[in-house]
Amino acid sequence: MSTARPEACPVHHRLPVTGPIDLEITFTCGQAFRWERRADAWSGVVGGAEIAVRLGDPSVLLVEIAGEDPGREALVGYFRLGEDPLNHLDHAQELRNLPGLLPLFGLRLLRQDPWEALSSFICSAAANVRKISGCVEGMAARWGDPIAGSSRRRYPAAERLARVRESDLRALGMGFRAPYLKQTARAVASRGWSWDELREAPYERARERLCGLPGVGPKIADCTLLFGLDRLEAYPVDRWIRRATMELASRRKAKDEELSRWAARFGPGRGYLQQLIFHLRRTGGPLPSLARLNARAKRTA
């Protein structure tokens, strides 16, 4: 149902937004790696489209499309425009008192393509955001199909990356991640792999499946579940979330799995909250202990 339009007549959408929205945080928080700041908007690639987005008057997302229009509903889903992110606090009232967290709820957790999320986060091992973007954008430039009316390219499918040379991945700066990415691309492109099956599977089962892929451990499995498979109960524990969660839990040392279990108290939307905590910890310094914080809040109430 997607139609390619000529460049001279780009498609526009005006999409009303439920709840707060902050494009800067959304695109720079480390969940996605193909969003670029332009003079007047942000440019990203979603499916077969380049989309430029900016905010309009009272909480409207203005979208300009080049290439295959995903359609209004797909875009509303991609940005979760019909959901108020603050709802995720319903099961985590204790976090309301966390200084600096409330202003971050304009972060929209994007519903990304699972293969793009998986492969991007394989690139993320021991890398920083700039490095990851370079790898991801490099792969798209080299192997992605062109988008009509745009200089940007689609993200290459697993089938395509399964056929590239490892040396070409290394040339893009992939380093030791190159063989992981290629082998995982092969596995995902094979007949034995089904994203639909993963969507149906219980969280633990899906996580085990992903961990069976080369170069994929618990952290990247959880990122794939959270960012690519809409599993908001996934709580990826990286070095920042490890520190942040230990601080909140008043723990000196703890295993990642313990921290995941501890974070279950934040409810079914804890993955969404994780992304806010991640951003807060990276930009705002150490976090207070939740126990002390809530004791103080109770006294002053």
Add this chain to the structure above:
DNA sequence: TCCTCTCCTTGCTT
């Protein structure tokens, strides 16, 4: 089986 340590690439920072 579980824990800890080291290595693996690269490029930018101190």
Add this chain to the structure above:
DNA sequence: AAAGCAAGGAGAG
């Protein structure tokens, strides 16, 4: 200039 650091994972011991 050498070392540290960056959304980790795999293999050894």
